[in-house]
Amino acid sequence: MMNTLLSFEETPAVSQSPPEPSFQKLFVLMEDDTFLVVDAFGDLNGHDDGLFHHDTRILSCYHLFLANQRPSLLSATVSQDNVYAISHLTNHPLPLLGDTFTPQGALHIERKKLLWGSRMFERIRFFNYSDQAVTVPLGLHFSGDFRDMFEVRGQQRPMRGTQDAPDINEWSATLRYYGLDKQQRCMALSFSEAPLSLDGSQATFEFEVGAHAPYELYIEVGMQPIQASRVRFRRSAAKARWAMRKKQRSGAHIKASGRLFQGWLDKSRADLALLTSELPTGPYPYAGVPWYSTPFGRDAIITAYQLLWLNPQLARGVLAYLALHQAKEVSTFRDAEPGKIMHETRKGEMSSLNELPFSRYYGGVDTTPLFVLLAGAYAKRTGDMAFIEELWPALERAAQWIEGNASKNPDGFLSYARGEESGLANQGWKDSHDSIFHADGSSPEGPIALVEVQGYAYRAYLSMAELAETREDRQAAQHWQQRAEALQEAVERCFWLEDKHFYALALDGNGKPCAVNASNVGHLLFTGLPAPKRGKLAAQQLLERSFDSGWGIRTVVAGSARFNPMSYHNGSIWPHDVALCAAGIARYGEHTGSVHLLAGIFEAAAHFGMRLPELFCGFDRAPSEAPTAYPVACLPQAWAAGSVFMLLQACLGINIDAQQCLITITAPQMPTGIDRLEVRHITFGEHCIDITFQRIGSRVTAYVERQEGPHPVKVDLRL
Template sequence: MSAPEPFNAGEPALAADAGGTVTLVEGSTFCLSASTGDIQPGSTHGFYFRDARLLSRWELRVDGHAPHPLSVTGPEAFAARFVLRRPPKGGLADSTLLVVRERLVGDGLRETITLDNLGREATAVTLVLHVDGDFADLFAVKEGRVGGSSAEATAAGSDLLLRDRGDAARGLVVSATGDPLVAPGALSWRVVVPARGRWSTEIIASPRVADRRVEPQFRRGERVESSGPARKIKAWRRASTTVAADDPALTAVLRRTESDLGALQIHDPSRGGRPFVAAGAPWFMTLFGRDSLLTAWMTLPLDVGLALGTLQTLAEAQGRTTDPLTEEEPGRILHELRLGPDSGRVLGGNHYYGTADATPLFVALLAECLRWGADADAVRALLPAADAALAWVDRHGDRDGDGFVEYQRATDRGLLNQGWKDSFDGINHADGRLATGPIALCEVQGYVYAARLARAELAETFDDPATAARQRELAARLRERFAEAFWLPERGWYAVALDGGKAKVDALTSNAAHALWSGIALDEHAAVLVERLADASMDSGYGLRTLSAEMGAYNPMSYHNGSIWPHDTAIAVAGLLRYAHLPGAVELAERLAGGLLDAAGAFGGRLPELFCGFARDRFSPPVPYPTSCSPQAWASAAPLLLVRAFLGLEPDVPRREVALRPHVPARWGSLRLSELRLGQVVVDVSARGTDAELRGLPDSWRARVG
C-alpha cells in the first residue's frame, strides 16, 4: 500500500478545543470528532452537510479496542491528522503498532487509515470501523432532540449505504479500499502487517441529496494539497493581501485568520459561484446577515470580493413582502438562512429576518466596498437594495416614528432580542432587570447613522447631490437625538437601549463602544466613555467584557452578560482609534488589543467565538466558553480589524486617496501589508509606531500620512 501523504499545506497546530473536540470545516461541510478521530454516538459529534448530520457514528477499533491517542494536528481548517497507537499487549508498556488517521472534508469526507508496524515481527490486526447516521437537523442535534439512528444501512458489494428512513432521497455512500468486509453498520479488515511494514486503506463518505450523489471536492488517492479545498485556500491566499508583523504571535494569529476565513467561505454554484462567508462552525455554517456583513467589513484589507459577494447574495434574499412568521418585511436584510431538514420549523422558516442591525449594516458596507475598490458598476447595481434597506429603516424599523429603530418579535417563535446580543437575557438594566420591548439598541442607531452617511457618499460618487444632502441632514439629526436620548450624564456612558416606554436601559455594556466605531458619539461624550471602558470592571485583561462586572446581571460565564467576544473587542478598539485625539483612547486600544492577542495565543492562535470574562489576574490563561464556535467568522476576522484600525488605513478609490494615521503598538514592531489591491492599483504599506510608508501609489493619487 502507498505511504501516507505528507501533510505540509500549512503550519501544524493543535486541532482540538478545550473540550477535546476537533472541528474540521470547509464551506457548508464540517465534522466534529473526539481527539482520536472518533465520531461518538450520543454526542454532538458528526459529519454534517448542508445543516444536517449525516454521520452520527464513525468509530475505529483495533483488535476490539479504541486506539490510544498520541497527537492531533491540523495544517488547515479542513484537514487533520490523528496519531494513535494500538493499546499495548498485556504486561507490556509499549506498543509497536502506529495508527494514523488522515481526514479531509469538502462536500464529503475522506479518511486514510495507515498502520505502521514498528516491531521486529509481522503482526495480525483486526480493524473495524463502526458507521451509523441519523440525518438529524443541525438544531435538533444542538438542542439534544435526536432520538437515535434513523438510517437504513445496507451492504452493496464493497459499499455501505446509509439512507434516511424519513426521506429516501437523502443518504450517504461509504466506500473503502483494502477489500473490507462490509456489513450493515461496519466495515472491517483482517490484515497482516509485515515487520517494519505498512498497510493503509482509504475511505470516502459521499452524500446523496435529492437522490443524486454530491461530487466531493477531492479524488481518491489525491494528495491533500492537490484537493479542491486546498486549491481553494491557495487561490484565496494568492488573491489576498499578505499581512505580517515583526511580532511572531501576531503573525501566527493572522495566518490562522487567513486559513479559517478561506475555509468558512461558501461559493454557491447557483449564484455564479460568488463567495460569502458562513458565520461559524459548528452551528452557524450558513449565511447570516449581521455576522457575514461584519466579517466581510473586517476582511476588506484581504479581499474586497468577499464583501461584494456577501452583499449581492443578501440583496437577492432581501425582504419583499410582510410575513410575521419569518419576520420578513420589504427591504429588510436576512438574519439567517437554513438548509436542514427541519429548517421550515426553525425560527419560522429557512429564511428568517428577525434582526434589527443587518439592514443598516448592508448600506454601510456597500459604501465601504466602493472605497476599497469594488467595481463601480457592481456597486451601482446594488443601490436599489440600499434604498430599499433605508426605506425599511424609515417605515418598519422605526415602529413609533421617534427617529430610532426598534425591534419586537412578531410571534413567539422569533428571537426575543434582535441585536447582536440576541440571547433572551442579553439586554438588561443596571440592576439586572430585563428590558421590555419594543427595544431601541444604542449600537443600531449608530449603524443607521453610518448607513445614512454611507448612502450620502454613494450619492455623491454617482452624481446625485439631492440624495446626498438629504441623507447627511438625516444623519446629523439622528446624531443630535441620539446624544439627548441615550447619554447618561450621571453615569458617563450611553444607555444600552431605550425600552418600550422610552426609559433608558442603563447598564454599562460593550454596546456603547460601537457608538465610537460608527462615529455617532459626540467628542464630549466619547472622552468620558473612554474612561468608563478603561475601568477594570470592563477591561478583563483579555478583552472588553460585554457587561460591566458592576452590573446586576453580570456573569462572566454567561453568553452575553460579562463574557468576552473577540469581534466586539476589535470593534471597540477600532472605535477608540477613531477618537485617537482624545486622552487615553490610544492607550486603552493598545491594552485591549494586547489582551485579545494574548488570549488568541492561549487558544492555539485561533480566537473562538467567545470566552469567559474572568479577570486575567484570577484565571490565566482565559477560561473557554463551553459551546463557543471555533472557527467562527467574525472572531477569525477580528485581528484584521485590529490591524486596519492601528494603521488608520482608510482608502477612497473613487477619489484616488489613501489615508494612513498609524498608532502601531510597540510589541508589534513593523506591520506590513503587501500587494494590497485598491481597484486597479496595487500598493505596499508598512508602519512602525506613528510612522508609515506607502509604496506603489500612482502619481495621480493622493496619500495622506499621519
C-alpha cells in the same frame, strides 16, 4: 516469519471509552455546506460532533478499534492550511499467542481526513516498527442519525422520519433516511477493499502488516457509494489544498517582525479561508462551526468589514448574496418585511418543514443598516460604482425599510419586537433572551431600540447620502443627510446618561433608558455618531477595569444586575466586540487604548492555540492564569478570526479612499513587541501599493515601499 494474530471477540471490550464532550478537544474541517467535527482519536461520538451536510448530521458515530480496543492516543492536529485533520495513535499490547506477542507501541496508526466535493476522505496508515509481521484485526463502528442541526443542539421533535434497512454490498454500506419533508438523505460508507464482514453498523478487517512495512486503508463517506482508493484520496487532497491556497492568496497580506504575532495573523487568515464558501454571488464567510456553519447576515457583514481594508472582494460577495435574498413580503413567522436583509438561512429538515422559522429568517434589526453601511464603505474603499449601480435598487429598498421602521418611533429610532413566539426575543447582536435589561435587572417591554443600532442607522443614512451624491442625485443626498443629523440629535438627547457620562444600552417601548453600561456603546463610537467630548468620555470608560478584564472588554460592566462572566452575553468577552470597541476608541483619539486591547486579545489567542473562539469567559485576568474558555463556543468563528485585522487597522490608523486615490494614516501605533510591519499588495482599480510601518524609538512612522498604477497614490501621514 511468524505472525502475531489478535482475534475478534463477540463483544467489544473498549479500554478507553469516548470522553464526554466538555472534556475533549474537537477538531474541525469545512468545505462549503459540509463540515466535520471529530475528537483527537479521529472518532465521532454522537455528542456535538459528526459529519454534517446541509444542516443534517449524516454520520453521527464513527469509532476505530484494534482488537476491540480503542488505540492509544499520541497526538492530534489540524494542518496549518486547515485541509487535514490528523490523529496519531498506537496499539495497546496485543495478547500473548504461543511464544510471540506484539508489545505496545509497535504499530503507528495515522488517521488523515479531508473534505472535498461534499465527501469525507480518510486514509488510515499503519506502520509496523517491530521485527515480525503483525496480523491486525480492525473494527469500524458507525451510525448515521440524520438529525437536524437544531436537534443536535437540543431541540425536541414530536415526530421524525423513517430509516430504511441498510444497503450492503461488497465494499460499501448505505444508510437512508426519509424525512417528514419528503426528502431522502443518504450516507454511504465506502472502502478501498472489501471488509471481512460488513453490516449497517460495523465493518471488520483483518490484514497483515509486514515487519518495518506500511499498510493503508482508504475510506470515503458521502451521499453515494464510490469505491475508495489511494488515487481518489490524493486527487481530492490536491484539489482541496489548491482551493484553500487560492482563497488565502486573495487580498493584501501582512508581514510582521514577530513570529508569534505572524502566526496569529496566518492562522486567522487560514480560518477565514476555511469558513468562506464560493457561492454563485461570490465569496461568503459562513458564521462558525459547528452551530452556525451557514450564511448569516450580521456575521458576514461584520467579517467583511473587518477585512475590507485588505480584501474588499469578500464584501462584494456578501453584499451580492444578501441583496439577492432581500425580503420581498411580510411574514410575522420569519420576521420579514420588504427591504429587510436576511439574518440567517438553514437547509435542514426542521427549517424545511417550518418547525422553526430559520429556512430564511429576517429577525435582526441591525442587519439592514449594516448592509447599507458596508455598501458605502465598499464604494469608498474600491471606487467600484459599477457594482453599486447594480446594488442600488436593493440599497434603496433597505433604506426605505430603515425609514419605515424608524417612523414608528416618535424620535425616529430603529426598534424591534418579534412577530411570533418562535422568533428571536432579542434581535441585535446580543440576541440571547436575557441580554437586554434595565439597571435593576428587570426585562424591558418592547419595542426595544438598541444604542448601537441607532449608530448603524446613522452611518447607513450618511452612506446613502454619499452614494447619492456620487450618483449626482443631490436631492436624495440632502434627504439622507438630514435623516442622519436628526437621528444623531435624537440619540444624544435620549440615550446620553449625564450621571454616568455614558450612553444607555437601549430604550424600552416607553422610551425609558436601560441604564446599563454595555460594550454596545463601543459600536456606537465605531460609527462616529457621538459628539467628540461625549465620545471620548465613553471611550475612556470602556478602558476602565470594570469593563476591561485584562483579556478584553466585557459585554457588560462588572457589577451590573445580570453580570455573569460565564454567561453568553452578560459579562463574557467576544473578540469581534472588542475589535469594534477598539475601532471606536481609536476614532475618539484613544490610540494607546486600541494597542492595549490588541495586546490583551493577542495574549488570549496565544492561550487558545492562536485560534480565537467565538467568545470566552470574562473573569479578571490573574497572574500565571489563562483565559477561561466558554464550553460551547464556536471554533473557528468568522468574526472572531477577523478581529485581529480590525484591531490592527485601528492601531495603524490606516484608511483607504479609492474614490479620492488617498491613503490616510493617522497617529499610527504598532502592536506590542512588533518593530516592523509590512502591508503588501493593497489594490484598488489599477493601483497596487505596499506600505511599511516602522518603530523608531518611541515613534511609529510609515512609508511607501512600492506602488504601481497610472498615477501616484497620495499617502497622508498624520503623526
